[in-house]
Amino acid sequence: MTDLSPVLDRLDASLDESLERLFTLLRIQSISTDPAYADECRKAAGWLVDDLRSIGFEASVRDTPGHPMVVAHHDGEGPHVLFYGHYDVQPVDPLDLWEDAPFAPSLKEVGPDRKIIVGRGSSDDKGQLMTFVEACRAYKAVHGKLPCKISILFEGEEESGSPSLKPFLKENAEELKADFALVCDTAMWDRDTPAICVGLRGLVGEEIMVKAADRDLHSGFFGGAAANPIRILARILSDMHDENGAVTIPGFYEGVEETPPEILKSWEALGQGAKEMLGPIGLSQLSGEKGRSALELVWARPTAEFNGISGGYTGEGFKTVIAAQAFAKVSFRLVHRQDPDKIRTAFRDFVKARVPADCSVEFHPHGGSPAIQLSYDSPLVTTAQAALTEEWSKPALSIAMGGSIPIVGDFQSLLGMDSLLVGFGLSDDRIHSPNEKYELSSFHKGQRSWARILDALTKNPPRG
Amino acid sequence: MTDLSPVLDRLDASLDESLERLFTLLRIQSISTDPAYADECRKAAGWLVDDLRSIGFEASVRDTPGHPMVVAHHDGEGPHVLFYGHYDVQPVDPLDLWEDAPFAPSLKEVGPDRKIIVGRGSSDDKGQLMTFVEACRAYKAVHGKLPCKISILFEGEEESGSPSLKPFLKENAEELKADFALVCDTAMWDRDTPAICVGLRGLVGEEIMVKAADRDLHSGFFGGAAANPIRILARILSDMHDENGAVTIPGFYEGVEETPPEILKSWEALGQGAKEMLGPIGLSQLSGEKGRSALELVWARPTAEFNGISGGYTGEGFKTVIAAQAFAKVSFRLVHRQDPDKIRTAFRDFVKARVPADCSVEFHPHGGSPAIQLSYDSPLVTTAQAALTEEWSKPALSIAMGGSIPIVGDFQSLLGMDSLLVGFGLSDDRIHSPNEKYELSSFHKGQRSWARILDALTKNPPRG
Numbered sequence: 001m002t003d004l005s006p007v008l009d010r011l012d013a014s015l016d017e018s019l020e021r022l023f024t025l026l027r028i029q030s031i032s033t034d035p036a037y038a039d040e041c042r043k044a045a046g047w048l049v050d051d052l053r054s055i056g057f058e059a060s061v062r063d064t065p066g067h068p069m070v071v072a073h074h075d076g077e078g079p080h081v082l083f084y085g086h087y088d089v090q091p092v093d094p095l096d097l098w099e100d101a102p103f104a105p106s107l108k109e110v111g112p113d114r115k116i117i118v119g120r121g122s123s124d125d126k127g128q129l130m131t132f133v134e135a136c137r138a139y140k141a142v143h144g145k146l147p148c149k150i151s152i153l154f155e156g157e158e159e160s161g162s163p164s165l166k167p168f169l170k171e172n173a174e175e176l177k178a179d180f181a182l183v184c185d186t187a188m189w190d191r192d193t194p195a196i197c198v199g200l201r202g203l204v205g206e207e208i209m210v211k212a213a214d215r216d217l218h219s220g221f222f223g224g225a226a227a228n229p230i231r232i233l234a235r236i237l238s239d240m241h242d243e244n245g246a247v248t249i250p251g252f253y254e255g256v257e258e259t260p261p262e263i264l265k266s267w268e269a270l271g272q273g274a275k276e277m278l279g280p281i282g283l284s285q286l287s288g289e290k291g292r293s294a295l296e297l298v299w300a301r302p303t304a305e306f307n308g309i310s311g312g313y314t315g316e317g318f319k320t321v322i323a324a325q326a327f328a329k330v331s332f333r334l335v336h337r338q339d340p341d342k343i344r345t346a347f348r349d350f351v352k353a354r355v356p357a358d359c360s361v362e363f364h365p366h367g368g369s370p371a372i373q374l375s376y377d378s379p380l381v382t383t384a385q386a387a388l389t390e391e392w393s394k395p396a397l398s399i400a401m402g403g404s405i406p407i408v409g410d411f412q413s414l415l416g417m418d419s420l421l422v423g424f425g426l427s428d429d430r431i432h433s434p435n436e437k438y439e440l441s442s443f444h445k446g447q448r449s450w451a452r453i454l455d456a457l458t459k460n461p462p463r464g
Numbered sequence: 465m466t467d468l469s470p471v472l473d474r475l476d477a478s479l480d481e482s483l484e485r486l487f488t489l490l491r492i493q494s495i496s497t498d499p500a501y502a503d504e505c506r507k508a509a510g511w512l513v514d515d516l517r518s519i520g521f522e523a524s525v526r527d528t529p530g531h532p533m534v535v536a537h538h539d540g541e542g543p544h545v546l547f548y549g550h551y552d553v554q555p556v557d558p559l560d561l562w563e564d565a566p567f568a569p570s571l572k573e574v575g576p577d578r579k580i581i582v583g584r585g586s587s588d589d590k591g592q593l594m595t596f597v598e599a600c601r602a603y604k605a606v607h608g609k610l611p612c613k614i615s616i617l618f619e620g621e622e623e624s625g626s627p628s629l630k631p632f633l634k635e636n637a638e639e640l641k642a643d644f645a646l647v648c649d650t651a652m653w654d655r656d657t658p659a660i661c662v663g664l665r666g667l668v669g670e671e672i673m674v675k676a677a678d679r680d681l682h683s684g685f686f687g688g689a690a691a692n693p694i695r696i697l698a699r700i701l702s703d704m705h706d707e708n709g710a711v712t713i714p715g716f717y718e719g720v721e722e723t724p725p726e727i728l729k730s731w732e733a734l735g736q737g738a739k740e741m742l743g744p745i746g747l748s749q750l751s752g753e754k755g756r757s758a759l760e761l762v763w764a765r766p767t768a769e770f771n772g773i774s775g776g777y778t779g780e781g782f783k784t785v786i787a788a789q790a791f792a793k794v795s796f797r798l799v800h801r802q803d804p805d806k807i808r809t810a811f812r813d814f815v816k817a818r819v820p821a822d823c824s825v826e827f828h829p830h831g832g833s834p835a836i837q838l839s840y841d842s843p844l845v846t847t848a849q850a851a852l853t854e855e856w857s858k859p860a861l862s863i864a865m866g867g868s869i870p871i872v873g874d875f876q877s878l879l880g881m882d883s884l885l886v887g888f889g890l891s892d893d894r895i896h897s898p899n900e901k902y903e904l905s906s907f908h909k910g911q912r913s914w915a916r917i918l919d920a921l922t923k924n925p926p927r928g
Contacts, residue, residue, distance in 0.1 A: 201684065205782045213744035220665065220867025223797050224752040224767035225741060230792075231701065231751075231770055238702030241695065260909035277689060282678035284822040287687040287695075303688035306695055307785050312471075312772035313793060318669045320770050320795055320867075329777060331784055333687050358748040366782035403684025405785075 001163040002143045004455045006366065010138040011397040011447045015107035018119070018134045018447065019050065024348065025087070025126050026105040031066055032160045039158045040068040044087045048133075048154055055137050057152065058222035062172075064164035065155030071175070074136070078148040082178035083418065084407055086158035090432045093124025097434035104112045107440065109166075115440040121388060122438035124431035128184040128423055147458040151178055155407075158389050162406060169414045177415045180462065182379060182453075183408060184446075186423030187459075189270065189397050191439065194388040194449065197421035198381055199300060199373045199400030200408055202334035204343050205307075205366030208236070208351055209327040212359045217322040229326040230311045234355045239327060240304050244290045247304045247332075249350045255337030259300045263376050263398060270397070287391030300398030303333045329366070333402065340368035363428060369409045372419070380420055380460035387452035388422070391445055422453065466607045468919045473480060473863075474602040477913045481573065482598045483581070485515065488568040489551070489590050490583045496531055496552035496624045497552065505531040505620045512618055519601050519921055521616065526636075528628035531620030535639070536599070539877045542612035542922040544796045546642035548871055548882065549593025549649065550622035553585035561898035562791040571904065588895035591902035592648040592887055595910030597666050603915060611922040612700045615642055619871075623647075626870060633878045637771045640880040641879045642846060644926065646816045647872060648886030648910075653861050654733065655903065658852040658913065661885035663764060663819035663837045663864030664872055666798030668807050669771075669830030672700070672815055673791040674822045681775075681786040691823050694775045700818045701792060704768050706755045710772075711796075719801030722766045727862060734861075744920045763864030793830070797866065804832035833873045836883070844884055851916035852886070855909055886917065 011018075030044035031037040045061045045068045052059035052072040060074035067088060092102040105119030117127060132152075139146055153176060157164055169176060189195045205243050212227040274286045274440060277294040288297040297303075311326025313319035332343055348363055355361045374381050376398050388396035411417045424442035425431065475482075494508035495501040506536050509525045509532045516523035516536040523536035531552060556566040564570060569583030581591060589764055596616075617640060621628055642785060653659045676691040735836045741758040752761040761767075775790025777783035797806055812827055819825045838845050840862050852860035875881045888906035889895065 001781045054906060192921075205784070207782070212747065214744075217745060218867065219722040219767075219769045219771060219795060219797065220865070221762065222741075223746070223769045223795075223866060224765050225738075225750050225758050226747055227749065227751040228747065228770055230773050231705065232650070234698045234770065234773075237698035239694065246885075248694070249568035260767040274689075277686075278822075280678075281681060281690065282822075283676065283690055285820055286689055287691040287820070294689050297688040298685065301688055303683075305683045305784075305786060306692055306698065306776065307783060308776035308778045308787070309694050309698075310774050310791065312770065314772045314774040314791075318668065318671070318793060318795070320669070320769075321769060322769060323772070329782060330684060331687075331782070333683065356749055356751070358746075385927065401684070402687060403682065444546065 002147060002455070004451065006142045006450045008448050011134065011451060015444055016140065018130070022117065022127060022130045022443070025130065025227070026121055027103055028157065029103050030054065030088050030216070031091050032157050033091055038067065041088055045070050045154070045156055048087060051133065052152065055133070055140050057399070062168070064168055066164045067388060069156065069168055070152070070163070071151040071172070072155035073149045074400045076149040079180070079461040080149040080151065081130050082151045082153060082176060082181045084153050084155070084181055084183045085132070086155040086409070087129070088156045088159050089124065089126070090159050090323050092434070094434065095345045097210050099435055102434070109442070116437040117440060118435060119436045120436055121464045122436055123429035124436065125158070125185050125423045127374050127443055128425060128446070130323055131424060131443060132184055132450045134447040135450035135454065137224040138447070139454070144385035147454045151176065160418045163368045166410055166414065169410055173415055174399040178417060181417050181419040182413045183419045183421045184423050185405065187425040187427055187457060188423070188442070189399065191426060191441070192392065193394050195399045196381060196384055196388070196396060196439040197334065197401050198376055198398045200371060200404050202338065202371035203404050204332040204334065204340045204342060205329070206331070206344060206347060207327060207329050207364040207366060209325055209364070210355060210359060211325045211362070213322070213324050218325050219320040219322050221415070223324055226322055227356055228322050229359065230323060232355060232359060233309070233326045233328055234349050235312065237306055237447070240346045240350070241356065245288050247302065248348050249304070250275070251346045252302065252343065255339065255344070256302060257336045260376055264293070266294060266349070266397060267299070267399070268293060270295065278370045298402035300335055300336055302335050305331050307331055336370045336373050340370055346367060350420070355360070368392055369404060369406070372408045372412060374418060379460065381461060382416060382461055383460050384422060384453050387456040388449055391452050392450045395439040424449070440455060466611060468915065469603050470606045471915045472912050473640060474600065474606050475908070475915060477906055478602065481722055482594070484908070486581065486591060486907070487569045489594065492584055493566050493567050494552050494553050494585070494620065496621050499554055499907045500572060505552055506629060509534050509620055512551060516608045516616065516722045517598065519597070522820050524634070525552065528632055530628045533620065533628070533632055534618035535636070538610050538614045538618040540610045540613040543644070543917070543925040544613040544615065544642040544662070546615045546617060546755050548617050548619070548645055548647045549594070549596070550589045553569060553588065556584055556898070558898065561710045563565060563899055565690045576581070577756055580831045580901040581760070581904060581907060582899060584900050586902035587889045587893035588900065589622070591907055592889060592910070594650055595907060596646070598911040598915045599914035599918065602911070608782050609801065611918045624662045629871065630874055630878065632653060633874055637879055643825065643882060645875045645881050645883040647869070647885045648884045648887050649869065650865070651883045651889040651891055652887070652906070653753040653863065655736065655890060655905070656856065657858050657861060657865045658856045659861040660845060660848055660852070661865050662840055662862045663799065664835060666802065666804060666835035666869050666873070667764070668792070668796040668798065668804045668832045670795070670811060670827040671791060671807060671830060673789055673792050673826040673828070674819060674823060674864050674894065675826070677786070677788050680788050683784040686786055688818070690786055691820055692786050697773070697775065697790045697792055698824060701770055701816050703818065704814070709752050710761050713810050715810045716766065718806070719803065720766060721800045723760060724840055728757070728760060730861060730864070731763070734759065760806070761864035762843050764799055766799045766802055769797070800803050800835055800837050803834060804834055808832060810856055816859065817907050833868060833870070837873045840883060846883060846923050847920045847924050847926060848884055848917050851920040852913055855913045869884060886913070888913070
């Protein structure tokens with residue numbers, strides 16, 4: 001067993017150097033959505049390979065049909081972890097809203113004891129991934145080895161939908177499979193409060209097209225006699241929620257578990273109620289299942305949402321038409337053990353039962369992924385939580401996210417790996433927007449946090 | 465009192481001459497929607513004025529901001545009737561689908577004892593309006609006078625929305641007001657069966673826009689917590705019909721009367737059931753109020769229809785968005801004494817009661833007109849019905865129409881006049897399409913029908 005405190009000291013002493021390295025990486029214009037920056041993406045991958053090799057990783061740039069992956073391995077004792085981050089960044093327009101050039105990173109003092117790193121990718125995700133690399137570097141420098149066996153996967157297409165990721169994971173499953181994954185692409189609760197994301201909702205998307213007459217009809221001649229697809233569609237959508245905001249599709253809540261009371265209590269203490277969550281967007285009332293808090297609704301409850309609807313005449317003025325067809329885009333956020341395929345089938349049955357015999361309905365699937373849910377008391381979570389709490393001198397929160405992070409689902413389904421989601425971003429980091437920043441405290445204490453987490457997970461391995 | 469039979473004989477004898485006159489009018493390219501044909505519209509108006517003067521009418525071309533009106537008066541004893549028709553015609557594209565030039569009318573033999581008049585405007589509405597003019601001409605020729613006091617209004621903008629009609633009626637109300645109006649712009653039930661249109665449904669149009677958050681939201685972050693305007697809208701629309709297809713808006717059926725059983729029976733005998741009405745458009749089931757026949761539903765029952773709906777993402781693929789707003793275009797077909805203003809207010813109250821307190825709804829009115837309904841046993845109807853039955857040797861039907869004819873509402877609301885709707889068009893006349901035609905039998909027996917109707921109405925005046 002190695003000693004942790006000299007590693008932490010080393011991270012404190014080398015902060016300026018680590019900043020220099022991050023700045024070098026931030027200067028590379030690795031925008032993945034624009035083919036004009038393909039060479040820059042490759043350059044970023046190459047820089048990372050070189051840097052990882054300097055720590056002793058066996059690292060390589062791995063080609064894909066898109067931008068390359070970076071894969072690196074370092075032997076060690078104890079558990080085997082796979083760390084994931086992405087080196088590509090968002091485009092920079094509108095350029096004129098940037099105070100400094102997006103790829104000319106700088107450190108700015110913005111308050112007493114508060115400095116920020118400004119530049120595209122500082123928070124999403126170069127700054128975050130380097131916190132882990134720096135932790136490894138310090139460990140290696142102090143102890144001549146890493147605390148455990150570590151593999152690294154850096155992607156270059158996260159901001160453009162990760163088209164190469166699944167095939168790459170499948171082709172290299174043997175090589176990439178570890179005991180669990182560490183993913184650093186999420187945020188803290190606030191500047192002082194670290195958080196682990198324990199749950200991510202899954203998603204089922206479905207487009208339904210209701211067809212009635214074989215042509216558009218004049219409502220004067222047929223109104224009151226012929227089926228109106230908008231009316232049928234409205235009835236279907238309306239029937240999907242009961243008066244208490246619960247989804248009425250039979251079997252929808254199968255596999256859904258209640259969140260532990262102590263977790264709900266910790267969320268309540270965050271003071272993010274209906275007013276706080278909805279006030280900034282001009283609303284005040286929760287629309288979901290009655291009797292549940294705002295955070296529980298978006299973090300831990302499944303939903304049915306209507307994302308789009310269209311039918312009939314939608315232009316200026318009026319047309320007394322009965323449309324031949326109407327469609328809606330419907331999606332479900334899933335939690336726990338809800339099965340995307342079962343939900344899709346149950347939804348389709350629900351719809352079919354509401355379409356008159358002389359009308360028809362077509363379904364077009366749009367993706368499906370299950371929820372990701374670590375047990376709140378799993379050793380992986382509690383060990384990391386304790387390490388974070390120690391570093392930040394404030395209890396680390398177990399939170400969830402309403403959206404999905406595809407990589408986590410892929411690690412689960414393709415490599416059979418749980419992921420621990422720890423990140424040091426903040427909601428005001430302006431990721432995807434001009435003047436993106438990363439707190440210097442996130443960068444510094446993020447490095448120390450990873451050192452602590454690796455140390456703790458090695459000393460109390462959650463598996464094996 | 466004058467004798468009818470010599471008038472009918474005269475009409476028989478002068479059929480060829482009346483056809484020549486109609487052809488002359490059909491050659492005038494009076495397309496009202498295209499400004500390039502403005503002179504042709506004026507030419508048609510001028511020709512009609514000259515023709516009416518030749519019968520002894522005091523006739524004039526009356527300017528409007530658009531195409532001119534033709535107004536004519538002829539003194540007489542007994543009731544005062546106002547006859548309405550329109551001299552403008554639909555555009556002719558697609559030109560290449562016409563077998564002959566649209567403004568080169570001809571008479572064609574299409575079967576044993578069946579000839580048709582082919583040309584743009586032959587049925588809609590030049591051929592129809594000339595049936596009345598020819599009846600007047602024959603009456604005058606035989607008796608030196610008309611059977612009653614007759615005024616005529618020919619419009620030149622019917623095919624382009626009649627923008628000048630209401631102002632013209634208002635400005636000339638004194639001059640145009642008569643005991644009742646005769647309108648010749650409708651159809652027979654079939655080639656052998658004359659029909660009087662006794663009811664026209666009214667219309668209330670309304671666009672509703674439901675607004676929730678002040679911006680589009682990511683359904684991952686807000687799904688389950690924030691109001692979804694599509695869900696609110698679907699609930700509103702769905703609530704508007706009960707399980708039996710009846711409209712649920714409080715007070716909606718106020719003033720709605722049941723159609724007399726003998727009328728329903730006569731409609732049933734027409735053999736136009738769900739199968740016959742809906743089969744040609746690919747449907748088979750009636751969607752309106754249960755227990756009512758297809759014809760009753762479209763002719764005599766009020767409806768709520770959804771003519772358009774839109775909200776959220778409606779493009780290709782999928783976007784997990786919760787829209788800020790969604791809208792629907794809703795219309796109501798009205799019957800009997802339903803009050804458009806009351807219906808609009810009741811609908812708005814119904815909607816408002818279903819919009820959550822933190823959301824809002826905007827209403828945009830799109831027109832409103834009450835239904836037109838003559839009593840099936842009013843003297844105006846029964847007298848004309850007897851005259852038509854006599855001419856066609858087949859009982860004339862009292863039917864209704866699901867759509868509206870604005871002029872009839874305007875006569876009612878602006879001049880306080882009932883309208884008798886008698887026309888000799890057929891559903892296969894291809895009005896608004898290439899190769900428009902009018903049956904020669906319609907033209908000939910139409911003239912005789914008007915002579916009979918005028919005679920009967922003079923001898924049994926429904927008013928005064």
